[in-house]
Amino acid sequence: MSARASTTVRLKVRRGSGSDPSAARYDTFEVPHEDGMVVLNAIHYIQANIDPSLNARWNCKAGRCGSCSAEINGRPKLMCKTPVDSIEGEIVVEPMKAFPLVSDLVTDVTENWKVAAMMPPFTPRKPNSKEWRFWQQDVDRSREFRRCIECFLCQDVCHVVREHEAEYVGPRWVVKAASLDMHPMDSLNRADFMKNAAGLGYCNITKCCQEICPEHIVITDDAIIPEKERVVDRHYDPILWLYRLVTKDEEKLEAGVMKGLKMVFWGALLAPVVIVPMYYLIQALIR
Ligand code: SF4
């Protein structure tokens, strides 16, 4: 963070409405600098003292509501959590580009609520007589994903969402699926949904979403990769496919049984490749 030498902050703000893209422009404003000032303070100063027609969405001013998402000098950020002193020189503020523009810094994120409605909901397992324990590591796994404030900055930075919005639901919704799938009381398998309707295969794990999440959710490593592994297990693992075919009940699939089956499978496959040549090698050495 650099100390600002000037007593003012210079902001270049993108203006215009979604209904008239040809009228888009950038307005430049000089705002008095204050200690501890964040970009949202500067936007509020402009609205109160220079141009009340400037539109921006915000609510909590505390990094909790996820409303003040914007692109600041080209990076998706929360305006209320970006100190002006963290930026050298002019501050360029633009709306998120992954969503349709409403006006100035306000975008229409409705598409996200449509995906939310599609998501197979939390489905607790049926009560049974078995003693059931909730381990701390299960709590921690689910808790990480529940920190999401639905700012949609990860959706904004994702090049796949920008180019294939209709085919891929985006990282926020993979985080949501992971929070449900990894909940120890949930009994639903969302692998089919993630493969087909959610288009998870489009994500090529660039980790851009993970880098910008203001809640520091490890989106790619902790949510996307495990969700991709679930899809692979369900659709492309020959042992699992065989087991499901025989049992017709994948819920009976226990980790131990799976490990054993896999070892037998790979053992049978590798035996002719490794053991037979070794046998002939040893024979040759003995002679
Ligand atoms: S995962 Fe992070 S970046 Fe994405 S919506 Fe949630 S808080 Fe925002």
Ligand code: SF4
């Ligand atoms: S890791 Fe996947 S979801 Fe995240 S930005 Fe890259 S392509 Fe998008």
Ligand code: FES
């Ligand atoms: S105003 Fe709520 S997160 Fe910025």
